Amino acid sequence: MKWLDKIPFSTLIIISLLLGLAPFSPEPHVWEKLKMLSTGSLNKPMDIFDLLLHGTPWVLLMLKGIRIQTASHKPRT
Numbered sequence: 001m002k003w004l005d006k007i008p009f010s011t012l013i014i015i016s017l018l019l020g021l022a023p024f025s026p027e028p029h030v031w032e033k034l035k036m037l038s039t040g041s042l043n044k045p046m047d048i049f050d051l052l053l054h055g056t057p058w059v060l061l062m063l064k065g066i067r068i069q070t071a072s073h074k075p076r077t
Contacts, residue, residue, distance in 0.1 A: 030054035
């Protein structure tokens with residue numbers, strides 16, 4: 001996962017806020033698709049693609065945060 005280490009944390013935050021929350025009105029796509037997933041109505045291919053498109057930046061941001069946290073707790077030898 002060295003490719004994830006090369007992406008700046010600030011870039012992932014910006015991408016998550018812009019792409020992850022777009023469109024901002026009436027509600028973010030990722031929120032709408034997560035609600036559909038929880039109710040079991042996420043079945044159209046376009047809806048699944050939307051969830052992947054708008055959710056990927058958030059997943060990458062979380063993975064980067066976890067990697068930073070685990071790296072800071074490892075003893076250096």
